[in-house]
Amino acid sequence: MISSFIRLQVDSLSQATQAVQAAAETNPALNQEISVLEFVFKGGFFLIPIALLLFYTLYVIFERYMFIKKASKIDSHLVSDIRTNLNAGNIDMALSVADRTGTAHSNVLREGILTIGRPIAEIESNMERAANIEVALMEKKLGHLGLIAGIAPTLGFIGTISGVIKIFYSISVTEDISIGNISGGLYEKMISSGAGLVVGIIAYSAYHLFNGKIDDFVLNMQRQVLEFVSIIQRPNYAGKTK
Structure with missing residues (x-):
């Protein structure tokens, strides 16, 4: 009984394998392999602006990362x-100390020393105005x-919609409503939607990550402003007024 069942399953598997092989011989397209690059290029015209947006996004991410990293150090x-120089009454030396790093924090403290x-x-x-200027410099191009x-996702969606319109127009002309005709054209047009979503996710993530770093800078800057004000308000402060 068991041996008969096993023999039946083996025969079924053998028949299924032969059927697949026969289908592959009948339809050579089943044996064709497609590279990733060729697959992407099937997305159509709208992949061109999406690719340009991707390259610009990567440029802005790299440029802003380097700038914000240096400025917020x-x-x-x-x-x-x-504090040591101000307590000694040496304002010029305090200015030199503030100028030594060239960071956003030092620029704001320098403005405080000058006033x-x-x-x-x-x-x-x-x-506070100096800090706002530094924040504006950090936020440059983040709006992009x-x-x-x-x-990017909208362009991808438009590319897919335009492809679907072409598919249904082709069906109306040729009256060919086969699954292969519909699915073959549809998967190609959905590539643009996928590419647009990927670019959109990269840009969205970078935008919020950079804004988080800027928020950290603002918080640290507020602490340093309070510390600076407390320095010049202490009784042992020896600086001379202008």
């Missing part, structure tokens, strides 16, 4: 060195990433 000894002698509210206001995150 924190010198752990910066505030303490400025020493004025009311505290004015010093804080000037430092946000725009690409919305445009």
